[in-house]
Amino acid sequence: MNTNHPWQSGPSELIKHAIDHLHQEDDFNQRIAFLLLDVGVETLFKTFLQLPEEVTGTKAGFSERIKASEGNFHELIQGIRKAAGSRLDKIDLTHIQFYHDLRNKLYHQGNGITVPTEKAKGYATLVVECLKILLDVDLFPFLLIEEEIKSKQAKHRAQVDEFEKVRQELKSQFDDLHQVAILALESVEPTMVLPSFRVQYEKWLELFEAQYHAWNSKLWAESKAENTIDEVKYHPKQYASLLTEVKPNMPSVFLNFIEKHQLKEDDVLAIATSHDFEEVLLNLVVVALKLPIELRSIYFEADFIVHQKAIDTHNIMQFLGKEFEDPIVELIKTSKEVSQQIIEIRDILLTNTPRV
Numbered sequence: 001m002n003t004n005h006p007w008q009s010g011p012s013e014l015i016k017h018a019i020d021h022l023h024q025e026d027d028f029n030q031r032i033a034f035l036l037l038d039v040g041v042e043t044l045f046k047t048f049l050q051l052p053e054e055v056t057g058t059k060a061g062f063s064e065r066i067k068a069s070e071g072n073f074h075e076l077i078q079g080i081r082k083a084a085g086s087r088l089d090k091i092d093l094t095h096i097q098f099y100h101d102l103r104n105k106l107y108h109q110g111n112g113i114t115v116p117t118e119k120a121k122g123y124a125t126l127v128v129e130c131l132k133i134l135l136d137v138d139l140f141p142f143l144l145i146e147e148e149i150k151s152k153q154a155k156h157r158a159q160v161d162e163f164e165k166v167r168q169e170l171k172s173q174f175d176d177l178h179q180v181a182i183l184a185l186e187s188v189e190p191t192m193v194l195p196s197f198r199v200q201y202e203k204w205l206e207l208f209e210a211q212y213h214a215w216n217s218k219l220w221a222e223s224k225a226e227n228t229i230d231e232v233k234y235h236p237k238q239y240a241s242l243l244t245e246v247k248p249n250m251p252s253v254f255l256n257f258i259e260k261h262q263l264k265e266d267d268v269l270a271i272a273t274s275h276d277f278e279e280v281l282l283n284l285v286v287v288a289l290k291l292p293i294e295l296r297s298i299y300f301e302a303d304f305i306v307h308q309k310a311i312d313t314h315n316i317m318q319f320l321g322k323e324f325e326d327p328i329v330e331l332i333k334t335s336k337e338v339s340q341q342i343i344e345i346r347d348i349l350l351t352n353t354p355r356v
Helices: 006-022 027-050 062-069 073-088 093-108 117-135 140-188 195-225 236-249 252-260 265-272 277-288 296-306 313-320 327-352
Strands: none
Touching: 006 027, 006 117, 006 140, 027 062, 027 073, 027 093, 027 117, 062 073, 073 093, 073 117, 093 117, 117 140, 140 277, 140 296, 140 327, 195 236, 195 252, 195 265, 195 277, 236 265, 252 277, 265 277, 277 296, 296 327, 313 327
């Protein structure tokens, strides 16, 4: 709100204050807004009528204008109609008279009387238009901000609802993929789907994680000492040394699987470094069936999306790898793409699972 002249501030502040109450949706604030709008428009009209001709450019006589400004509301309307000339041709001043009469009922019979939101907004729109025309103060941005906020909120809710629908669909497909993986693994490696294997594997995993962390820290320390920390690369011999260290405690079922399928050290570590047992089983069945599937990135994306129960745009943009104007829309798009990839992996598993 910009006011460059002292006579603009009085009506503008009253009307702006009314708009602030209008943005509150409860009945009390709607009544306060309506009353303030009526005081504001009355102040506006009186201010305009009492201003010098040099300011308003009116053709009405000064004494006539003063008389109208000191009369009742009907006389005030008649005076402003004549003084404003053609400037208010597009404003139906009888509507302002109507709202003023409603204000009188509200003022004198206030208990139990409510002001419908549409009437309060209708009055505000008329008053703001008159303020712009008569005193050149534009409060439309303040009046429209509520609609903009509500529009943005509605858009956000719609996006969140759409994402939740997509997320639930992906979760269902993800769960289905895990079940298909178990059935597929059972047909070729039945001992690996037994509850006893999971217990043994998860117990071993705790020890493995400690050994892996120690090995990784040692490698980084050596690289730092050699000033090659920016070029750290894990070599087959280094993988082999770690695998030799962790093998003695490895569950026999898992060790037999590794030897049977002749897994390389880095492949073993790629499986073992997963903290999700369902992902481990999925990797095992891909190996057992010799399927050309790269799971790691797809599984990571699916797992991230499925667990996004609360929308956090910062986390979403980190996940997406760049900033987007509308990250939720991009997440929905990515979710649909990942969903299609999960379905394709599931179909590949079903196609390649041996019939019992």
